[in-house]
Amino acid sequence: MKKIKLVMVGNGMAGVRTIEELLKLAPDMYDITVFGAEPHGNYNRIMLSPVLSGEQTIKDIMLNDVDWYQQNGITLHLNKKINRIDRKNRVVYAEDGTFAEYDRLILATGSNPFILPVPGKDLDGVIGFRDIHDVDAMIDASHKHKHAVVIGGGLLGLEAANGLLLRGMDVTVIHIAEWLMERQLDRTAARLLQKSLEEKGLKFLLQKETELIAGKDGKVSAVRFKDGSEIPADLVVMAVGIRPNTALAESAGIHCNRGIVVNDTMQTYDPRIYAIGECVSHRGIAYGLVAPLFEMAKVCANHLAEMGIGRYVGSVTSTKLKVTGVDLFSAGNFSGGANTEDIVLSDPVGGVYKKLVIQDNKLVGACLYGDTVDGAWYFQLLREGRNVSDIRDHLMFGQNHLGDGGHAGQNKAAAMTDEMEVCGCNGVCKGDIVKAIKEKGLFTLDDVKKHTKAASSCGSCSGLVEQILSSTLGGDYSATPAVKPICGCTERTHDEVRAAIRDHKLLSIPDTMKFLEWRTPDGCATCRPALNYYLISTWPGEAKDDAQSRFVNERVHANIQKDGTYSVVPRMWGGKTTAADLRRIADVADKYAVPMIRVTGGQRIDLFGIKKEDLPGVWADLDMPSGHAYGKALRTVKTCIGSEFCRFGTQNSTQMGIDLEKAFWKMWAPHKVKFAVSGCPRNCAEAAIKDVGIIGVDSGWEIYVGGNGGIKTEVAEFLVKVKTAEEVLEYSGAFIQVYREEARYLDRTVHWIQRVGMDYVKKRVLEDEAGRKALYQRLLHALSVEKDPWKERATEGVAKHEFEILSV
Amino acid sequence: MSNWIRVAPLSEFPQLGARVVRHEGKEIAVFRNAGEDVFAINDKCPHKGGPLSQGIVSGNTVTCPLHGMNICFEDGMAQAPDEGCVGTYPVKVEEGVVFLQI
Ligand SMILES: Cc1cc2nc3c(=O)[nH]c(=O)nc-3n(C[C@H](O)[C@H](O)[C@H](O)COP(=O)(O)OP(=O)(O)OC[C@H]3O[C@@H](n4cnc5c(N)ncnc54)[C@H](O)[C@@H]3O)c2cc1C
Numbered sequence: 074m075k076k077i078k079l080v081m082v083g084n085g086m087a088g089v090r091t092i093e094e095l096l097k098l099a100p101d102m103y104d105i106t107v108f109g110a111e112p113h114g115n116y117n118r119i120m121l122s123p124v125l126s127g128e129q130t131i132k133d134i135m136l137n138d139v140d141w142y143q144q145n146g147i148t149l150h151l152n153k154k155i156n157r158i159d160r161k162n163r164v165v166y167a168e169d170g171t172f173a174e175y176d177r178l179i180l181a182t183g184s185n186p187f188i189l190p191v192p193g194k195d196l197d198g199v200i201g202f203r204d205i206h207d208v209d210a211m212i213d214a215s216h217k218h219k220h221a222v223v224i225g226g227g228l229l230g231l232e233a234a235n236g237l238l239l240r241g242m243d244v245t246v247i248h249i250a251e252w253l254m255e256r257q258l259d260r261t262a263a264r265l266l267q268k269s270l271e272e273k274g275l276k277f278l279l280q281k282e283t284e285l286i287a288g289k290d291g292k293v294s295a296v297r298f299k300d301g302s303e304i305p306a307d308l309v310v311m312a313v314g315i316r317p318n319t320a321l322a323e324s325a326g327i328h329c330n331r332g333i334v335v336n337d338t339m340q341t342y343d344p345r346i347y348a349i350g351e352c353v354s355h356r357g358i359a360y361g362l363v364a365p366l367f368e369m370a371k372v373c374a375n376h377l378a379e380m381g382i383g384r385y386v387g388s389v390t391s392t393k394l395k396v397t398g399v400d401l402f403s404a405g406n407f408s409g410g411a412n413t414e415d416i417v418l419s420d421p422v423g424g425v426y427k428k429l430v431i432q433d434n435k436l437v438g439a440c441l442y443g444d445t446v447d448g449a450w451y452f453q454l455l456r457e458g459r460n461v462s463d464i465r466d467h468l469m470f471g472q473n474h475l476g477d478g479g480h481a482g483q484n485k486a487a488a489m490t491d492e493m494e495v496c497g498c499n500g501v502c503k504g505d506i507v508k509a510i511k512e513k514g515l516f517t518l519d520d521v522k523k524h525t526k527a528a529s530s531c532g533s534c535s536g537l538v539e540q541i542l543s544s545t546l547g548g549d550y551s552a553t554p555a556v557k558p559i560c561g562c563t564e565r566t567h568d569e570v571r572a573a574i575r576d577h578k579l580l581s582i583p584d585t586m587k588f589l590e591w592r593t594p595d596g597c598a599t600c601r602p603a604l605n606y607y608l609i610s611t612w613p614g615e616a617k618d619d620a621q622s623r624f625v626n627e628r629v630h631a632n633i634q635k636d637g638t639y640s641v642v643p644r645m646w647g648g649k650t651t652a653a654d655l656r657r658i659a660d661v662a663d664k665y666a667v668p669m670i671r672v673t674g675g676q677r678i679d680l681f682g683i684k685k686e687d688l689p690g691v692w693a694d695l696d697m698p699s700g701h702a703y704g705k706a707l708r709t710v711k712t713c714i715g716s717e718f719c720r721f722g723t724q725n726s727t728q729m730g731i732d733l734e735k736a737f738w739k740m741w742a743p744h745k746v747k748f749a750v751s752g753c754p755r756n757c758a759e760a761a762i763k764d765v766g767i768i769g770v771d772s773g774w775e776i777y778v779g780g781n782g783g784i785k786t787e788v789a790e791f792l793v794k795v796k797t798a799e800e801v802l803e804y805s806g807a808f809i810q811v812y813r814e815e816a817r818y819l820d821r822t823v824h825w826i827q828r829v830g831m832d833y834v835k836k837r838v839l840e841d842e843a844g845r846k847a848l849y850q851r852l853l854h855a856l857s858v859e860k861d862p863w864k865e866r867a868t869e870g871v872a873k874h875e876f877e878i879l880s881v
Numbered sequence: 882m883s884n885w886i887r888v889a890p891l892s893e894f895p896q897l898g899a900r901v902v903r904h905e906g907k908e909i910a911v912f913r914n915a916g917e918d919v920f921a922i923n924d925k926c927p928h929k930g931g932p933l934s935q936g937i938v939s940g941n942t943v944t945c946p947l948h949g950m951n952i953c954f955e956d957g958m959a960q961a962p963d964e965g966c967v968g969t970y971p972v973k974v975e976e977g978v979v980f981l982q983i
C-alpha cells in the first residue's frame with residue numbers, strides 16, 4: 074500500500090511527541106517529513122533553565138537526536154524554515170527552496186518571545202529566552218559582562234535571572250506588577266518568594282515600566298523607566314510573555330485568533346492541516362506548558378492513525394518554579410473570587426504558606442509555598458472536581474497525615490539529599506530518580522515507575538516522586554485525564570469495558586478484545602487479569618474463567634515467594650481451629666519438611682517454602698479448604714472471642730465470623746477483601762481497618778465499610794446498624810456485591826467508595842430494599858458456581874499440568 | 882550437544898502458558914504462545930531470579946511474576962525500559978511433539 078505523506082513544520086516538543094505517539098499507533102501508515110528552523114534535533118526546551126544555570130548541558134537535554142529520525146525512517150530537514158504553504162497543491166516551501174508535498178500537514182511552530190515595542194529593542198544584547206541560541210548568547214554575555222537586566226518577573230524571567238546569577242552576573246529583575254508571578258501566586262506567597270530570591274542575591278524593581286533601552290555603538294548600555302530612573306545593562310533578557318507563532322498559518326489563509334484555531338481533534342479550518350502545541354488556540358485558550366501539549370499530541374496522533382476515538386477537551390494546568398531550593402506550586406484559580414472560600418495556613422517565619430480556594434464544595438485553586446508535598450494531590454482533586462466537603466476539615470493538612478509508611482516519614486522532596494531513599498520497596502534514592510528524569514527524558518509518574526521502579530510496588534512514595542518530577546520539570550505532567558484507559562493495549566477505560574461486557578453479553582477474553590478493538594492480539598499482564606475478573610463477576614457460571622489470564626498466585630492457588638516456592642494457608646473459619654486440624658497441619662509440615670510455619674495476622678497458619686510440585690499432595694493431606702490467601706478474593710474473617718467467653722462480650726462474634734466466612738468464601742473480587750467481627754466496641758478484632766468491619770453492641774451489630782490497614786491507613790465508615798445475624802449477612806453481602814459489580818479491578822473498597830461517595834453506597838444498600846435483596850441474591854448465585862480450588866486440584870486432577878515438572 | 886531431546890506432546894502445553902522442564906538439575910521454561918509456536922529460555926529472571934515460567938504470557942513475551950519485568954522469549958531480551966537477558970534454547974515441534982536442544 075502506498076504510504077500517506079505526512080509533513081510537519083516545527084521540530085519541537087509538541088510536534089515530535091505527536092510523531093512518537095503516531096508511530097506507536099500506526100508505525101507504517103505514513104511517510105513522514107519534518108522541517109525545523111533550529112539546527113538541532115528535538116530537545117527538552119524546559120530544561121534550558123538548568124542549562125543556563127550550569128546544572129545541565131545541551132547534550133543532557135536532547136530528547137530525540139538525529140539518529141532517532143533516521144531509525145524511524147523520518148526525513149529531517151534541519152535549519153530550514155518553512156515560509157509558504159501552497160494549500161491548493163498541498164506543498165510546503167522552505168526559505169531556501171526545499172519543498173515537500175503533503176497529504177496531511179501538522180503545524181507545530183510553537184511560539185515566539187514577546188519583545189516590548191520600546192526604542193532600543195533591536196540593540197545588540199537584547200534577547201528573548203526561548204531556544205539554545207538564546208542560551209548560548211546569555212552564557213557568552215555572562216563571561217564578558219557584568220550587568221544583566223531581566224524584564225518580566227514571571228516563571229521564565231525568574232528562571233533566566235536565577236541562571237544568570239549563578240553564572241556570576243549582577244542581575245536585576247524588572248516587573249511591572251505589584252508582585253512577582255502575579256499570574257501564578259497571590260501577594261503573600263510572592264513576597265516569600267521574593268525574599269528567598271533576594272537572599273540568593275537577585276535584585277528586584279517592582280511596578281517599573283520600561284520606557285526605552287539605551288545603547289552605545291549599537292550595543293545595549295542601560296534601561297530607562299517611565300519614572301525617569303535608569304540602571305546599567307550589558308544584557309537585557311525580555312521575558313514578558315510569549316505569542317503563538319501563527320505567521321505561517323496566517324499567510325496561508327488559515328483562520329487564527331491569537332493562535333491557530335483548532336477543533337477537538339486538533340484540526341484547523343483546513344481539515345488536512347492539524348496544528349498542535351503552543352501555536353494553537355483551542356476553545357479560546359493557548360497553552361504555554363508542556364503537559365497540555367502532550368495531551369494534544371495523543372489526540373492528534375489518534376486522529377491521524379484513523380482511530381478516531383480521541384478528543385481533546387482542554388486541560389487544567391499547574392506550575393512549579395524550577396529554581397533549586399525554592400519550593401512553590403500553584404494551580405487553578407488561586408486568587409479566588411466572589412463565590413469562593415479560602416483556607417489559609419501562613420507561617421512566614423517558617424517560610425510556609427498554603428492557600429486553598431474552594432467553590433461549591435470543590436477545590437478550584439491551590440497556591441503553595443515552602444511545602445508543596447501535597448501539590449499533586451490537590452491538583453488531582455482539582456482536575457477530578459471531586460466534592461471535598463467530607464474531607465474539608467483536614468484538607469489543608471494534606472493527604473499524608475494519616476499512617477503513611479515506607480519512606481521514613483519524609484514528605485518534602487526538596488529537603489531531601491540525593492542519597493536519601495524515596496522508594497522503600499525498591500531501594501530507589503532521590504538522586505537516581507532525578508538522574509533518570511533528566512537523562513532519559515521522563516515526564517510522568519508512569520515513566521518514572523517504569524524506568525526506576527520507584528513507586529511501582531506499594532506506591533506510597535508516589536507523592537514524593539511527583540514532587541521530584543515537578544521540581545525537576547517545572548510542572549505536573551501526570552496530567553492524565555481523570556479517566557484512564559486500562560493499559561496501553563486499548564483506549565477503553567475500566568468502566569467502558571465493564572459496560573460492554575454487561576450490555577453485549579461478552580463471555581470470553583478474545584470476544585471482548587475483538588468487540589472493543591484491542592490493539593494487541595492477546596493483551597498484556599495488566600489488562601487480561603482485569604478482563605477475566607470483569608467477565609466472571611458479570612456472568613458467573615457462563616463466562617469462562619481463563620487460568621492463563623490470572624496472576625500466578627491465583628492460577629496455582631498459593632502465594633509465590635521470592636525464591637519461587639509457595640506458601641499454603643488453609644482456611645480456619647473465623648480463626649477457630651481444632652486439635653485434629655492442628656495435628657494434621659503438623660503432620661504435613663513434617664512430611665514435606667516445611668521450612669517455616671507461622672501464624673498470620675489473619676488468624677490462621679501459613680506454611681512456607683512449599684515446592685510447586687508438592688502443592689497438590691500438601692492439599693490432599695491437609696484436607697482443609699483453601700484460605701484464598703493468595704487471591705483478589707475474600708481472605709479471612711478475623712474475629713475476637715466475643716460473648717461466649719469474654720467478660721465484656723455483647724455478641725457471639727466468633728460465630729458471626731464463622732457464618733460470614735462460610736457464606737462468602739470463594740468470592741473473587743476486584744482486590745483482596747477482609748472482614749472482621751468484634752464482640753463489643755473494644756474492638757479487639759480491629760474491625761475499623763477492614764473492608765467490612767462488624768462490631769457487636771448490646772442491641773445488635775454495627776456495620777462499617779471501606780477500612781484499610783495498608784499503605785495508607787483508612788478508618789472504615791459507619792454504614793448501618795442492624796439487629797440480627799441474618800441482616801449482617803444480607804447488608805454486608807449486598808455491599809460487597811455492589812463493589813464486585815462496579816469497582817474497577819484493583820480498587821480496594823476504600824478507593825471505590827472515595828470515588829462514588831458513601832451516599833451512593835447507602836442509596837444502593839440501605840434505601841433500596843428490593844435492590845439490596847437482589848444484590849445479595851446475585852452474590853449467592855455467583856458463589857454457588859465456585860468450588861474449592863484445592864480440593865479440585867488435590868483429588869480431581871484439575872490443571873494437572875501446572876504442578877508437574879517435565880524431567881528430561 | 883546437538884541432540885534433540887523429546888519433551889512432551891504439544892497438547893500438554895497450555896496456550897499462552899509455559900511448562901517447566903528439568904534437565905540435570907537445571908530448570909528451563911518452555912513457552913507456548915497463542916498459536917502453535919514454542920520457545921525455551923532459562924527459568925530465571927535476570928532481575929532477581931524469578932521463575933519466568935509462572936508469568937502471564939502475551940504475544941511472545943512473559944511478565945515475570947515477581948516484579949513485572951517483561952522478557953521476550955523469542956530472543957531472551959528484557960523489554961525496554963528494563964535491561965537484561967536470559968539464555969535461550971532451540972526448540973521445535975515435530976508431528977505434534979516438542980523437542981528441545983540443550
Ligand atoms: C526557558 C524555558 C523554560 C520553560 N519551562 C517550562 C516548564 O518548566 N514547564 C513547562 O511545562 N513548560 C515550560 N516551558 C514551555 C515549553 O517549553 C513549551 O510549552 C513547549 O516547548 C512548546 O512546544 P511546541 O512544540 O509547541 O513549541 P517549540 O518546542 O517551541 O517548538 C517549535 C519549533 O518549531 C520551529 N519553527 C517555528 N516556525 C517554523 C517554521 N516556519 N518552519 C520550521 N520550523 C519552525 C521552532 O524553531 C521550534 O523549534 C519553558 C519554555 C522555555 C523557553
Ligand code: HEM
Nearest residue numbers: 632640642673674675676677679700702708709782783784
Ligand atoms: C498493599 C499492601 C499489602 C500487600 C502487598 C500485602 C501482601 C500480602 C501477602 C502477599 C500475603 C500473603 C502471605 C503469604 O501467605 O504468602 C499477605 C497476608 C496477610 N496480610 Fe497483607 N499485604 C498488604 C497489606 C496488608 C495490611 C495493611 C494488612 C493488615 C492491616 C495485612 C494483613 C495481612 C494478613 C492478616 C495476612 C494473612 C492473611 C491470611 O491469613 O489470609 N496486609 N499480605
Ligand code: SF4
Nearest residue numbers: 713719722752753757
Ligand atoms: S472486642 Fe469486646 S467482646 Fe471481643 S474480645 Fe474484645 S473485649 Fe471481648
Ligand code: FES
Nearest residue numbers: 926928929931945
Ligand atoms: S525477578 Fe523477575 S522482575 Fe524481579
